[in-house]
Amino acid sequence: MNPRVFWGASLIIGALLAAALIAPGASDYAFGHAQDWVIATFGWFYVASVAGFLLMVLWLAIGPTGKLKLGPDDCEPDFPYLSWLAMLFAAGMGIGLMYFAVAEPVQHYAAPPEAEPGTFAAAREGMVITFIHWGVHAWAVYAVVGLSLAYFAHRKGLPLTLRSGLHPLLGRRINGPIGDAVDIFAICGTLFGIATSLGLGVAQINSGLTYLTGLPSNAWVQVGLIAVVMGAAMVSVLTGLDRGVRRLSELNLTIAVGLMLFVLIAGPTGFLLKAFVQNFGLYLDQFFQRTFNLYAYEPRGWMADWTLFYWAWWIAWSPFVGMFIARISRGRTVRQFAAGVLLVPTGFTFLWMTVFGNTAIALDMGVAAGAITQAVQTDLSTALFQFFEYLPGTAITSTLAVILVAVFFVTSADSGSLVIDTIASGGADDTPRWQRIYWCSMEGLAAALLLLAGGLGALQAATLVAALPFAVIMILLTAGLVRQMSADAAGREIDTEQPPLAERVKRMMAPARRRDIDRQIERHGLPAMQAAAAALTAEGMETAEVTTLEDGAALTVHHPGWADFTWRLTAASRPLPALSPLEAPEDRRSVEWRLTAQAQGGRRQDVTGFTRAQIEAEILDDLAKWRRG
Structure with a gap:
């Protein structure tokens, strides 16, 4: 249920x-x-x-x-x-x-x-x-x-x-x-x-x-x-x-x-x-x-x-x-x-x-x-x-x-x-x-x-x-x-991954810190990836394991006859956007941290603030694309 x-x-x-x-x-x-x-x-x-x-x-x-x-x-x-x-x-x-x-x-x-x-x-x-x-x-x-x-x-x-x-x-x-x-x-x-x-x-x-x-x-x-x-x-x-x-x-x-x-x-x-x-x-x-x-x-x-x-x-x-x-x-x-x-x-x-x-x-x-x-x-x-x-x-x-x-x-x-x-x-x-x-x-x-x-x-x-x-x-x-x-x-694709306006404003005014992203990986990301690995192993995949990385975690899946599947959650930083031309140069500005998800060969998705269920849905979507391709 x-x-x-x-x-x-x-x-x-x-x-x-x-x-x-x-x-x-x-x-x-x-x-x-x-x-x-x-x-x-x-x-x-x-x-x-x-x-x-x-x-x-x-x-x-x-x-x-x-x-x-x-x-x-x-x-x-x-x-x-x-x-x-x-x-x-x-x-x-x-x-x-x-x-x-x-x-x-x-x-x-x-x-x-x-x-x-x-x-x-x-x-x-x-x-x-x-x-x-x-x-x-x-x-x-x-x-x-x-x-x-x-x-x-x-x-x-x-x-x-x-x-x-x-x-x-x-x-x-x-x-x-x-x-x-x-x-x-x-x-x-x-x-x-x-x-x-x-x-x-x-x-x-x-x-x-x-x-x-x-x-x-x-x-x-x-x-x-x-x-x-x-x-x-x-x-x-x-x-x-x-x-x-x-x-x-x-x-x-x-x-x-x-x-x-x-x-x-x-x-x-x-x-x-x-x-x-x-x-x-x-x-x-x-x-x-x-x-x-x-x-x-x-x-x-x-x-x-x-x-x-x-x-x-x-x-x-x-x-x-x-x-x-x-x-x-x-x-x-x-x-x-x-x-x-x-x-x-x-x-x-x-x-x-x-x-x-x-x-x-x-x-x-x-x-x-x-x-x-x-x-x-x-x-x-x-x-x-x-x-x-x-x-x-x-x-x-x-x-x-x-x-x-x-x-x-x-x-x-x-x-x-x-x-x-x-x-x-x-x-x-x-x-x-x-x-x-x-x-x-x-x-x-x-x-x-x-x-x-x-x-x-x-x-x-x-x-x-x-x-x-x-x-x-x-x-x-x-x-x-x-x-x-x-x-x-x-024959068009719909991009639905843009965060809602309220969330984007919140990030701009109170950007996430690295410890916020690490906490999200620990509480939501790792459990979602481990659940996916366990389910894949139960379905007969030769290798389905989760490994921790310095900046996140990775899910690796191997099955004979198929290309390997790798899915990563990583913490990424970028300088905060300038709100006026008078602000400090980019290399001297404060940074915001985001959690990104990326399947091997795919584009990065911003999953900052996602719950475990939402991250599981991302994994499932990318697994379906890997299975079809």
């Missing part, structure tokens, strides 16, 4: 959950007020950010960078196309599609932001809004994080963690406190985003079981259901990505398609096909208006309850879905990635929402006589089962729906646990089992405690607040991705 990230994230999550457990009323109040403040202050920021992410992904896919591959130029995709799409779908939307497929269109139909409630205009507006919330905007948020992670991990050889996406901006400094903070924010946002989905899922499972068996519907029953389903998720997460997660995702997609086809055939088929085409046309017609609409001139709470919540939810989920997408997308080009992630799941989602949403509205206008609307307004989680009452085979379809939500629950939990574990372990693929179980348990615990603290309202508020800092990180990831891809497409 990366102990700073693992325990730092655990401490923050534990503190929030302890507050929810000790003072649930106060926690609910605090989460609610934090949500109100974020929406009032940063609602415009969420809307502008999501629009920018979508435009940037399209620009990278369409331009020269679209030909770049997520991995070596000769690599092939790790998963077949259909398996890849199935895993995308299960991880990205899952529980939400089941929970909101009937509830959201009907709720917009009953209380639209602009049209007259309960009219055909309200039905049309409700479907367009649903398409906006579940369309390419959501997948663009996922694509930004997924593309950044996949590109830097599979093509540039960096660890599969969020901090790697900042490498073009920060260089090796991503291995310090800044990188730790990015990964901690990613874990916290991911965990609360998944907890929200689990809260939605368990509420719907409870409603389905109440409908089928008469089981009571309350928070304590839902906590018990969380424990049961999380147990299944632990079994899946221990089997790994290729077996447990992949097979469950394929099962999910099969059941979902079967249920959707049943509703399509049993419902008003001709109307649904026409509605699908018209809904898509209305979506395109209002795309830009809805993308940037904030109701600035006529404020309404509707934005906070729907659009801003969704944008925050997608951002909070983006580390989880983005990393999951990155892990399964090695070997695809940027253009293939963008087309697959933006278009294919969106197309299926639009068909799904049309089949369930338009059928529900048609039934509510007809035989249901408003009963579905009343069920939605009473309890969103019961809407789907009330809907099935007006179709043949109610018991069978309701049972399938409960099973589908449960399997979506498991795939979200196990995928999320693998992703959080990867971030907390510094990008490692094979981690101890107890760590995966730990994060799986934390997800379930967070969902349970927040449900007890304030129900789904507390979960939604926690998600919206947690998404704010990560939205800023996503903007930095986008900047780093554009910079690196543009350089690669043009």
